[in-house]
Amino acid sequence: MSAAPEQVIARHGVVIAVDPHKASWTAVVVTADLAAAAAIRVEVNRAGYRQLRRFAAAWPDARWAIEGAVGLGAPLAQRLREDQIAVIDVPAKLARRVRLLSTGHGRKSDQADALSVGIAAWSAQTLRAVQIDDAIAALRAVTEHRDDMVRARTQLINRLHAVMVKLVPSGLARGLSAEAAAEALRRVRPRDSLGRTLRTIAADLVTELRRLDRRIAEATQTLRDAVTASGTTLTALLGIGDVVAAKMLARTGPVGRFASSAAFASYCGVAPIEVSSGDVVRHRLSRAGDRQLNYALHVMALSQIRYDSPGRSYYQRKRAAGKNHKEAMRCLKRRLTDVVYRTMTNDSVSSPSPAA
Template sequence: MKNYEEVVGIDVSKKTIDVKCHLAGKHHVFSNEYKGYLSMFKWVRKTTKGVQLFYCFENTGNYSLKLASYLTLKEVPYVEESPITIKRSSGLVREKSDKIDASMIARYAWLYREELEPSKLKDIAFQEMGRLLGLRDQLVRNRAGLIGTFKETQQLLKSSSKYVGCVLLKRSTDYLAKQIKAIEARLQELILENESYSKNFSLLQSMKGIGFVLACQLIYHTQIFSRFKTWRQFSSYCGLAPYEYSSGTSIHRRKKCHYLGDRKMKSLLSMASISAIQHDQELRLYYKSKVAEGKPKMIALNNVRNKLLARAFDVVKRGTPYVLLKQYAA
């Protein structure tokens, strides 16, 4: 975002947006709706006297989606940044308020304006995929909780089939299972409707260990493999890449993964790796060789997770399905 003379930082909440013009030093609050956006534009033009500027705000899910959609519609340049990136770049902050947050966002955007790239609104199908994946995760967690309660109740009662609580729990879990299947059916429709989604989905499922849910999640989180240039960058995003930890001559700890990462992707890749070790001869031998070298089993499993990611990025880049070479060995 070079050659801009001003930046407007916006702290987005459910009902309001706090707007701060960085160099002008002015702050104002507007409603987080269409009328509020119109008022914001008028106030910004008056405050900044028509200089070239861009907007910056945090990605807060549905709250910031309305603002991003409006700015895209008006062809106004903006940057939608990760909240933790802005927080970590702000140093020690003792006070918390929407006004202070807007100032932090504006300051961050101004300091890093030469490195920031303009954001683009995801297409409607991509947004729906994200919402459906999030809803599916929530329903799966709710169903798992109800199943646990149902099993505990069964252990307490001699005849649980007649107990109204067990009957209701069974009906609830069955209903949630139907809803999960309906979400998966809609996800399948979205994939088939889009040629790019469908092609990448087929390529990913050609690999052992990568099933329907993980393939959808990979397509969504990598933005059809355009968000990350290499699998190593995505591995770091998921929290799977080991980093060095040393200082001077006395501190030399072994490399380990950073605690910051996408826990959902990390969990899915762990399950995929366990499945791949059981069904993929190459990965099974690879895992056993790492354990034979003396590596702990969790580190060996992490190596398999990274191996899966490397394969996923390779098959998408080549545009051809994965082929298990061991089956053709003499």
């Protein structure tokens, strides 16, 4: 599921604003004067969805606005889109700001949150209409699943290191693999009860590590196949392999929804934010944006610096101008964002429908 080009909310009728949770959906009907006309809370299931639709039937011309329609609100947004009902995505940060600036002193409840979503939908000049893109949604699901398994593998390696250091003097080297751990265990023959117990635990961890390695390899191959099928040329750029390209495609969605490379940079969290005051003009690092895209650009930037490339030359010029490593890296990531945006835009022209 992704967002289409920005859509203006008309100043008439009502907005059915939804605050989604894992187990419940709270909907509030918000009128043009930013008042709540009615509210309902339903469970997240088929019966709850039918109840919500019956509730909304009293306002047949209502527009729907969901907080985080591509996140926690995705299941509801997808059902509504399947029923040919347009859905507006209200960013969680925007709804939170509305609630904090309201006259309710920031009091928090599901109905108050839903009302804030509706007020944000009325007040914001432009918001994005959600569209369903199964290919991108599937690619994102596999990407996130692989990221979860990689994190689990790191935790598993740490546990294995902690056990092996009690069995092998000085422990094992960094970059531990299942094969290296298994080879070390074959040389360990403890005679005491504690040692035998630790060896059994270590053997179980090695078995689990091998299973996790196989699953990560399978997910990586799935991503590789999806990237190849998409026809993207991102992998031709230095520092972008199949996994990073899959992450960029999955997290970006249709690149046409960004009006410019500057808008894309802001979405990635690499566009500096102006914090000028009076005659003092200065910028600070943006903490917003998609952190996964930001990470992908960081990986790309590191590769550009490591090898002889235009990115490395640009980085060295920034360092020569007096910037430290972090500042030069931020400049390079912003420059690389333009390259990525241009590449994805060109790809969309030649192949408008990416496959997964």
